[in-house]
Amino acid sequence: MEVLRFFQYAVQNKVQILTLLLEHIQLTAMSVGLSLLIGVPLGILICYVKKLSKPIIGVSNVIQAIPSMALLGFAIPFLGIGVIPAVVTVLLYSLLPIIKNTYTGIDNIDRDLIESATGIGLTKLQVLTKVQIPLALPVIMAGVRISAVTAVGLMTIAAFIGAGGLGFLVFSGIRTVNNFQILAGAIPACLLALVVDGLAGLVERLVTPISLQKGKNMSLELTKKTRRNQKVILAVSAALVIGLFGYTALSGTKGNERSIVVGGKDFTEQSIVSNLVADVIEEKTDIKVKRRLELGGTQVCFSALKSGDIDLYIEYSGTAYGDTLKYPASSDVDEVYQTVKKDFKEMFDIDVLSQMGFNNTYTLTVKQETAERYGLKTISDLARVADELRFGSTLEFLNRSDGFPGLAELYGVSFKSEIGIDGSSRYVALMNDETDVVDAFATDGLIKKFGLVVLEDDKHYFPPYYAMPLIRGEVLEKYPEVEAVLKELGETLTDEVMTELNYKVDELLMNPEDVAKEFLEGAAGAM
Amino acid sequence: MIEFKNIVKKYKNKEVLADLSFQINTGDFVAIIGASGCGKTTTLKMINRLIEPTAGKVFIDGEDIGEKDVIKLRRNMGYVIQQTGLFPHMTVKDNIEIIPKATHMTPEDIKARTCELMEMVGLNCDEFLNRYPTELSGGQQQRVGVARAFATNPDIILMDEPLSALDPITRAGLQDELIDLQSKFRKTIVFVTHDMDEAIKIADKICIMDKGHIIQYDTPENILKYPANEFVLQFVGSKRIWTSPQFIKARDILLENAVSTTANSSLFGCLEKMRSTQVDSLLVVDAKTKRMEGVIYAEQILREKDLSLKAKEVMKKDFVSIGPEDNILEVLRIVQQNKMSSIPVVDENGRLSGIITKSSLITTLSQQYITEEEA
Numbered sequence: 091m092e093v094l095r096f097f098q099y100a101v102q103n104k105v106q107i108l109t110l111l112l113e114h115i116q117l118t119a120m121s122v123g124l125s126l127l128i129g130v131p132l133g134i135l136i137c138y139v140k141k142l143s144k145p146i147i148g149v150s151n152v153i154q155a156i157p158s159m160a161l162l163g164f165a166i167p168f169l170g171i172g173v174i175p176a177v178v179t180v181l182l183y184s185l186l187p188i189i190k191n192t193y194t195g196i197d198n199i200d201r202d203l204i205e206s207a208t209g210i211g212l213t214k215l216q217v218l219t220k221v222q223i224p225l226a227l228p229v230i231m232a233g234v235r236i237s238a239v240t241a242v243g244l245m246t247i248a249a250f251i252g253a254g255g256l257g258f259l260v261f262s263g264i265r266t267v268n269n270f271q272i273l274a275g276a277i278p279a280c281l282l283a284l285v286v287d288g289l290a291g292l293v294e295r296l297v298t299p300i301s302l303q304k305g306k307n308m309s310l311e312l313t314k315k316t317r318r319n320q321k322v323i324l325a326v327s328a329a330l331v332i333g334l335f336g337y338t339a340l341s342g343t344k345g346n347e348r349s350i351v352v353g354g355k356d357f358t359e360q361s362i363v364s365n366l367v368a369d370v371i372e373e374k375t376d377i378k379v380k381r382r383l384e385l386g387g388t389q390v391c392f393s394a395l396k397s398g399d400i401d402l403y404i405e406y407s408g409t410a411y412g413d414t415l416k417y418p419a420s421s422d423v424d425e426v427y428q429t430v431k432k433d434f435k436e437m438f439d440i441d442v443l444s445q446m447g448f449n450n451t452y453t454l455t456v457k458q459e460t461a462e463r464y465g466l467k468t469i470s471d472l473a474r475v476a477d478e479l480r481f482g483s484t485l486e487f488l489n490r491s492d493g494f495p496g497l498a499e500l501y502g503v504s505f506k507s508e509i510g511i512d513g514s515s516r517y518v519a520l521m522n523d524e525t526d527v528v529d530a531f532a533t534d535g536l537i538k539k540f541g542l543v544v545l546e547d548d549k550h551y552f553p554p555y556y557a558m559p560l561i562r563g564e565v566l567e568k569y570p571e572v573e574a575v576l577k578e579l580g581e582t583l584t585d586e587v588m589t590e591l592n593y594k595v596d597e598l599l600m601n602p603e604d605v606a607k608e609f610l611e612g613a614a615g616a617m
Numbered sequence: 618m619i620e621f622k623n624i625v626k627k628y629k630n631k632e633v634l635a636d637l638s639f640q641i642n643t644g645d646f647v648a649i650i651g652a653s654g655c656g657k658t659t660t661l662k663m664i665n666r667l668i669e670p671t672a673g674k675v676f677i678d679g680e681d682i683g684e685k686d687v688i689k690l691r692r693n694m695g696y697v698i699q700q701t702g703l704f705p706h707m708t709v710k711d712n713i714e715i716i717p718k719a720t721h722m723t724p725e726d727i728k729a730r731t732c733e734l735m736e737m738v739g740l741n742c743d744e745f746l747n748r749y750p751t752e753l754s755g756g757q758q759q760r761v762g763v764a765r766a767f768a769t770n771p772d773i774i775l776m777d778e779p780l781s782a783l784d785p786i787t788r789a790g791l792q793d794e795l796i797d798l799q800s801k802f803r804k805t806i807v808f809v810t811h812d813m814d815e816a817i818k819i820a821d822k823i824c825i826m827d828k829g830h831i832i833q834y835d836t837p838e839n840i841l842k843y844p845a846n847e848f849v850l851q852f853v854g855s856k857r858i859w860t861s862p863q864f865i866k867a868r869d870i871l872l873e874n875a876v877s878t879t880a881n882s883s884l885f886g887c888l889e890k891m892r893s894t895q896v897d898s899l900l901v902v903d904a905k906t907k908r909m910e911g912v913i914y915a916e917q918i919l920r921e922k923d924l925s926l927k928a929k930e931v932m933k934k935d936f937v938s939i940g941p942e943d944n945i946l947e948v949l950r951i952v953q954q955n956k957m958s959s960i961p962v963v964d965e966n967g968r969l970s971g972i973i974t975k976s977s978l979i980t981t982l983s984q985q986y987i988t989e990e991e992a
Contacts, residue, residue: 206702209667209775210716210765211691220715224706299706300749 099270107259111278112334114255118245118286119331120177122238125184129237130230132185133192134218143193150186158183158247163389166251171353171385171394176248176255183244184237191233195226227297235290242283246275251390252353252382252399256282262384265357267514267536268599289327292320349378350565350572353391353400356384357513358595359450359533359588361602363404363557366579369606374575387486388413392560396438401565402572406450408553410434410442410560412491419496423554430558439563443573446557446580448533448588452487453552454497455530455542457520468548472527473501481505482516482525494529500551514596531555533585535592557583582613618643619664619773619805624673626659626829633659635829637673641822643772644803646796648820650810652852655826657809661775664807665691677773692716695766695774695804699782702762703750709735710746713765720769734764739794756787763798776808780815792819813853817841817861825849838864859985867948868941870981871962871971877902880910880929884918887928891915900961901932902969909961909969912936938963941970945981948973 100107136143153161162179169175199222207217223230246257259275262268300313350371354364361383368379382400385391388409394400410430411417420426431442456466456479464475472479487493488510497503505527511519517536519525530537530544532555537544559576566572587609594605619641626634634656641647649657662668663675666687675682682690696702703712713734717727732742738760750758759779766774780788796819799806810816816823817837824834832852833845841858844850858864877900878887887899901911911932918924921931938961939948952960952975959974 202698202702203704205667206696206698207704209662209665209691209696209698211688211694212715212719213688216719221704225704 096270096273100274103274107256107274107278110254110256110258110275111282113253114242114245114248114257114279114282115331116334116338117173117176117180117248117253117255118238118241118282119335120173121180121241121245122184122234124177125181125188125237126234128181129185129188129233130192133189133230134196134223136189136193137196137222147186147190147193150182150189153182154186158244159250162247162251162386166390166393170397170399171251171253171390172382172399173248173253175251176245176253179247180241180244184241187233187236187240188230189233191236192226192230195229195233196222198229199225224297224299228294231290231294231297235287235294238286238290239283242279242286246279249384250356250386252385252394258384261356261513262361264515265513267518267596270599289324292324296320296324348376348569349380350402350569351380351382351400353385353394353403354381354383355387355391355403358535358592358602359531360404362588362591362595362605363446363583365603365606366583366610367402367404367559367576369610370575370579371572373610375569375571377569377572395440395560395562398562402559402561404446404557405442405560406555407445407558408451408555410558412553419491419551419553421550421553423556426554427556427558434560435563441561441563441566443559443561444577444580446559447582447584449554449556449585450531450533450588451547451552451555452493453530453532453547454527454545455537456527456545458541458543460526461543466543466545468546469497469501469503469551470548472545473503476503476505476527479505479526480524481508481527482511482519483508483529484512484516485510487529497551500549533588533592535589535594535596538589538593539597618676618678619807620676620679621660621663622674622676624660624663624670624675626656626663626668627671633829634663634670637829637831639824639831639834641805641807643678643805646799646806646808646819646821647824648808648810648816648822649824649826650813650816650852651826652811656829657811657826658777660826661777661807661809664773664775665694665696692720692769693771693773695763695768695771697759697762697766697774697776697779699778703758703765705750708747708749709740709753709761712750712761713768716765717768730768731764734767735761737767737798738764740764754787755783756791759783759791760794763795767798767802767804771804773805773807776806778809778811781810781812788815795819814860825852827852837861842869862946863944865945865981866941867939867943867945867962867973868970870945870948870977871941871973872977873971875900875961875969875972877969878913878928879904880927880932882928883924884921884926884928884931885924887913888915888918888924891918898959899928900969900972901928907968909936909938909963909967910934912961936961939973940964945978948978952978 132146136146158179161182162175165175165179169178204217204221207221212220245255246260248255249257249261256275256279259271260279263271263273263275296317352364352368352371354360364381364383368381371377372379382394385394385400388405391400391403391405392414395403407423407426407430411426412419415430415433417429427442427445434440434442454469454472456472460466460479464471466472466475483494488508494508509519509525511525514536516525516528517540520528521540530542532544557580559580561572591605591609594600595602621637621639624634624637625632637660649660651657659668663670664682666682669683704715707715710731713731714727717730722730731746735742735745740757740760745753745757750761753761762779766776780791783791792815795806798804808820820837822835823837823840825832825840827848833840833849840849840853841861841864844853876890876894876896878890880901880903890899891897897915899913900909901913902909910929911934913928913932917931917933937951937955937957939951941962941964948960951957959972961972962970964970
C-alpha cells in the first residue's frame with residue numbers, strides 16, 4: 091500500500107525527480123572529473139618528489155576528516171553559493187582516494203621492471219607513460235571508483251547551497267517529514283551510485299591488461315568480445331554525460347533579460363514565503379525570477395546576498411539584529427527593525443523592505459500530556475521542572491546568544507539533557523518520547539500537526555522575528571517596483587495565515603509551490 | 618672494447634667498487650661472477666649508466682660514456698635481466714618493438730625485424746607474437762628478453778643473471794643457444810652470474826670479483842688450473858676442474874722424465890736400463906733433436922738371441938702417441954683402446970714431451986676424491 095503510494099508520488103513528481111537527477115549527475119561528473127585532473131598529476135608528482143608525499147597526503151587526509159557541512163561553510167565566503175562551491179567541496183573529498191591510489195599504484199611497481207625499462211633506453215617520460223601509468227591504471231581506477239561512488243552520496247549537500255541535485259528532495263523531505271520525498275531523492279541517489287560503481291568497475295577492468303586479469307578461464311576470443319561490449323556501454327554513458335553538459339550549456343545561455351534571483355532558507359515557511367515572493371514578482375512585474383531556494387541557513391543566504399549570488403531573500407528581524415549584526419537581544423520591535431535597516435544599508439548596501447505581517451519568533455513546545463502532567467503553561471512553569479526533562483533543540487537555537495543560552499539565564503532553566511537535532515527530526519524524537527521539550531517557530535505548521543502546546547514567553551525574552559525582505563541596493567534601484575509588490579504581499583501574511591500555510595505543507599504534504607499558488611489565487615479572488 | 622679505468626663507487630661510506638680497471642675486448646663473452654654484494658651487478662650497470670661511478674671513467678671504443686647521451690647509449694646496448702624485465706601489460710610483439718618504435722624505425726623494418734629476432738631465439742613468430750609474457754614459460758620469456766636485447770642490433774649486450782630463475786634443463790638449453798648466438802653474431806656480451814658452472818660453460822673470459830675488487834680475470838681454463846689465490850680456489854672449488862675435464866690436458870699430467878734410450882744403444886744396454894729403472898719398455902729418442910723414433914719392449918729384446926743388435930733394428934716404429942694439448946678424456950680413451958700401460962706425449966714437431974703411465978693417470982684422477990676427503 092505504502093509502496094503504491096510512493097510510486098504515485100514518484101510518478102506525479104517525475105519531472106522534478108528527473109531534473110534533479112540530471113543535475114546530480116552533472117555535478118558529480120564535474121567533481122570527479124576535476125579531481126581526476128588534479129589528483130592523478132599530484133599522485134605522480136609525489137612519486138617523483140618523495141618529500142612532498144607526506145604533506146600532500148596529509149592535507150588530503152585532513153580534508154577528508156572535516157565534516158562536509160563545515161567545509162561547505164568555509165567555501166561559501168570565497169566561492170559564494172551554487173554549483174562552484176558544491177563541486178569544489180566534493181572535489182576536495184574525492185582527491186584523497188585518487189592521489190593515494192595513483193601514488194600506491196605507481197610506487198608499487200616492481201623496481202626491477204622500472205630499471206629494465208630505463209636500462210633498455212626509455213626516457214623518464216616514456217617510462218611513465220608506457221610502463222608506470224599503464225600498470226598503475228587499475229589501481230588508479232579503483233581509487234576513482236571509490237571517489238565517484240562517494241561523490242554521488244556526498245553531492246546531496248549541494249542542495250544546501252542551492253546547487254540542486256537529489257539532495258534537494260532529501261533535505262526538503264526531512265524538513266517536512268515527508269518520507270516519500272526523502273525516498274524520491276535517496277533511491278535515485280542509491281541507484282546512481284550503483285550505476286556509477288558499475289561503470290567505474292567496467293573502466294577498471296578495461297584498463298587492466300588482459301594478461302593481468304584474474305579468472306582467465308575465458309578464452310581470448312570471448313574476452314575480446316566482452317571487452318568490445320564493455321567499451322560500447324562506456325562510450326554510450328560518456329556520450330550521454332557529455333550531451334547533458336552540452337544541453338545545459340545551450341539552454342543556459344539565454345539573453346540578457348530583466349531578472350532577479352530570489353533565495354530562501356531550507357525550511358517550510360521560507361519555501362512558502364520565497365515562492366510567494368517569486369510568484370508575485372513574476373505576476374505583477376515583467377521581471378523574470380530565478381529561484382534558488384532551500385539554501386542552508388542564515389549564513390548561507392546572507393553570504394549569497396552579499397556576494398550577489400542571490401538578489402533577494404526573506405530574513406527575520408531578530409536574526410538580522412542579533413545574529414548577523416551581533417547586537418545583544420532586544421524585544422523592542424521598532425528598534426530592532428530600524429537598526430537593522432540602517433546598518434544593512436550602510437554596511438552592505440542591502441535594503442530592508444517593510445516588515446511582513448507575521449512574527450516567527452522562537453517558542454518552546456511540549457506534548458499535550460507533558461503539559462498536563464506538569465501543569466505547564468509558561469516558560470516559568472517549565473523552569474521549575476526542567477531538570478526532569480530532556481531538550482531536543484535545533485543546533486542553531488542551542489548556540490545563538492538570543493536562543494537558549496539567554497533563555498536559560500533569564501528563566502533559570504536547566505534541562506536534564508540537551509540534544510541537538512536539526513529540522514523536523516526533533517518532532518519525531520519528541521513524539522517517540524526520546525525528548526520532552528522542543529524549540530519551535532511560532533508559525534510552525536508542525537505545532538498544529540502534532541498538537542503541541544506552546545509555552546508562553548511570560549518574561550518577554552524572545553526578540554521579534556518579523557519577516558522582512560532583504561534586497562541588494564543596486565537591484566532595488568534597477569527594479570524599484572518590487573518594493574510596493576512585496577509590501578502588498580507582506581500585509582496579507584499574518585501569523586494565522588502563515589501557520590495555516592505551513593500546516594498545509596507539513597501536515598497535508600502539499601508542495602510549497604502549490605500552497606503559494608493556491609494562496610495567491612485565493613487572495614486574488616478575495617480582492 | 619669496453620674499458621674500466623679506476624672506477625670507484627661509494628654509497629655514503631660503503632665502498633662498493635674499489636679502483637676497478639679492466640678491459641672487455643670486442644666480441645668477447647665475459648662473465649662477471651662473485652658472491653652477492655661483490656659489486657658484479659654494479660659493475661655491469663656502470664656500462665649502461667644505470668649507476669654512475671663516484672670516480673673513474675668507463676670508455677667504449679675509446680669514448681668516455683659519461684659524456685654520451687645516456688638514452689642513445691642505452692638504446693645501442695641490449696639489456697637482459699631476470700624474467701621480470703618484460704613488461705607484463707605488453708604483448709611479445711610490443712615488448713620487442715618498444716625501442717625500435719621509440720627510435721623511429723619504419724614500421725615495415727620493425728615488423729620484419731621482429732619476426733627475424735623471434736626466429737633467431739627459436740620462437741615461432743605467428744604463434745607467440747601476440748601473446749602476453751604471463752602466457753609464456755620462463756624459458757620462452759627469457760628468449761623474448763634476448764630477442765628484445767638484439768632488437769636494435771647493438772654491439773654490446775648486457776645480461777644480469779638472465780638465466781638464474783630457470784630450471785636446470787631450460788637453463789642448459791638457453792646457455793647453449795647463447796653460445797651459439799655469440800659465435801654467429803660476435804657481439805660483446807657482458808654476463809653477470811653467480812653460477813661458476815654457467816660461467817665456465819659459456820664465457821670466453823671470467824672476471825671473479827670480491828668486495829669490489831677483481832680477484833682474477835682470465836680464461837675459464839686458467840682460472841680452473843691456476844687459481845690466483847685461496848679465494849678463487851675456494852670460490853671455484855678445488856674439484857671444480859673435474860666437472861670440466863676437457864680443461865685437463867696431457868701436458869698437465871705427463872711425467873717429464875720418461876725413461877728413454879737412443880737408437881744406437883745395444884739391446885744389452887737397453888735391458889740393463891730397464892732392469893735398473895724397473896720398466897718394461899723404453900722410448901727411443903734422438904739424443905740431439907729429442908725426436909721420438911720408436912718404442913722398444915722388454916719382451917722384444919728377450920726374443921732376440923744377439924743382444925749386441927742396435928735398438929733401432931728391433932724397436933717398434935708405428936707407436937701410438939698423443940699430443941700435449943689432448944685432454945685427459947682422450948688419453949683415457951686411447952689407453953683403453955690400445956690396452957697400453959703407458960703412452961708417450963709427442964708435440965707437433967715429433968719431439969718427446971713426456972709420458973703418461975697408468976699409475977700417473979690413477980694419481981691424477983684420484984685427486985678429486987682425496988681433496989674432497991681432505992676438505
